[in-house]
Amino acid sequence: MRYLILSDIHANWEALQAVLRHTRRRKFERILFLGDAVGYGASPNQVVDWLRSQGRRAVIVRGNHDRVCAGLESAVTFNRYAREATHWTHQHLSPRNLEFLQTLPVGPLEVEEDLVVCHGSPVDEDEYIFSVADAGDALSVTPATVVFFGHTHIPSIFMARMVDGHELFQIRLLSGHRNVLDLEADCRYLINPGSVGQPRDRDPAASYAVYDHGRRRLYHYRVGYPVQAARRRIHQAGLPPVLGDRLQYGA
Numbered sequence: 001m002r003y004l005i006l007s008d009i010h011a012n013w014e015a016l017q018a019v020l021r022h023t024r025r026r027k028f029e030r031i032l033f034l035g036d037a038v039g040y041g042a043s044p045n046q047v048v049d050w051l052r053s054q055g056r057r058a059v060i061v062r063g064n065h066d067r068v069c070a071g072l073e074s075a076v077t078f079n080r081y082a083r084e085a086t087h088w089t090h091q092h093l094s095p096r097n098l099e100f101l102q103t104l105p106v107g108p109l110e111v112e113e114d115l116v117v118c119h120g121s122p123v124d125e126d127e128y129i130f131s132v133a134d135a136g137d138a139l140s141v142t143p144a145t146v147v148f149f150g151h152t153h154i155p156s157i158f159m160a161r162m163v164d165g166h167e168l169f170q171i172r173l174l175s176g177h178r179n180v181l182d183l184e185a186d187c188r189y190l191i192n193p194g195s196v197g198q199p200r201d202r203d204p205a206a207s208y209a210v211y212d213h214g215r216r217r218l219y220h221y222r223v224g225y226p227v228q229a230a231r232r233r234i235h236q237a238g239l240p241p242v243l244g245d246r247l248q249y250g251a
């Protein structure tokens, strides 16, 4: 089975369209979406319409922005710009898309016996995995050998190898526009495919992955998209301009 792995689209339709065009030459059977369909960008309905249209082909977990934009929780913990975007998104989502977001499952979800997906961490959807300590906590609550996560918007891999009864970690940040990695049989992995719609690793290109489960092979890609069009639409929508401006820098 080959999976298309997408995360953190954040209502950026221009970025999602570019990724979908890029995937036309790549084979996959199912889609794993790691949460944060909406929040920040100007196209929440287009993005959620597309997710809904995938039906059972897609396994979707909700993200913290999906939860708050859907009105399941207040935005009090968000910064000012995220709060304004949450309010705008809630006002603009169609009733059908609001309901879809309200009923999304909370991760972690087991996709296959050894394959799990979540938004922040298997520990909690709001947890960030930035460090080896975070990664250790995350793998301690699941027997999975491969966990896909999002939330940090940083394409990265944490590899855990068992040495003398302890898991030792290596961290790799994924840079460049194409990476192909064969996962080692005796290691466990936490893998972040990066963000489709709001990258934060100083590369503005949309980020995604394809995973060949049978071969344990990961393909990671970056795809350029019309950033200025997405930025302009954020400005025209009356969203905080900084949310459009940051797309230019991948920050």
Ligand SMILES: [Fe+2]
Pocket: 008, 010, 036, 063, 065, 151, 152, 153
């Ligand atoms: Fe996010």
